[in-house]
Amino acid sequence: MYENIFNIDFYRLVAQMLPLRRRRAQFMHWLFCLVEPIVQLHQQFMQFRDRTNYKLAHTPQVFSIENVLNDAFDRVQRRIFIEDGEFTFPVYFYDRTENKPVFFFDRADNEPVRFYDRKALGQLGVDFTIVLPNGLVISDAEMIRLQALVDFYKLPDKTYTVTYG
Structure with missing residues (x-):
């Protein structure tokens, strides 16, 4: 339930939020570099979420x-x-x-x-x-x-x- 809420493509989000006149390759890559730490934090969060869901799915049985x-x-x-x-x-x-x-x-x-x-x-x-x-x-x-x-x-x-x- 609500699995898609965590699937975020930050690169696509940056590209969509950028006005059309600013969408040049060099500027986009610079913004992608700024977003990279957020992408890594999101990946760590997703790994933590998967580990936690695995622990919650198993019981003492x-x-x-x-x-x-x-x-x-x-x-x-x-x-x-x-x-x-x-x-x-x-x-x-x-x-x-x-x-x-x-x-x-x-x-x-x-x-x-x-x-x-x-x-x-x-x-x-x-x-x-x-x-x-x-x-x-x-x-x-x-x-x-x-x-x-x-x-x-x-x-x-x-x-x-x-x-x-």
Whole structure:
């Protein structure tokens, strides 16, 4: 919508705004030289606009992050994908309202068995894994760029790892 509003040909605009009696080649070229910084600023603005629209078009959804990573690192074959992370489900012992202590012993070792609490469950795994193809060689600088892209698009509370597979 309204894409044509940004398509400005400054050279044509200068030529149209100039009176007919002043339209000589030397004078026109001199005006084109004066307009050149504005043309360069307009090109920088258009590049910024394209980058910003690209960022706004992508969301934290899995398919969108996959598209961003494939656009950046594997444009032709698009082999980068995202898998779900592992999640450890808590073991139900009793209802909290019962307020009863629970003891589980390993009969072989005669020691109490440790179970996970809510805080430990959150630290066990990652929310998703980014799987890079084996043939894709990424340098350390590109890995930092990959992590920066994922950190930009992912939700703040999500954790991830990057693996080859």
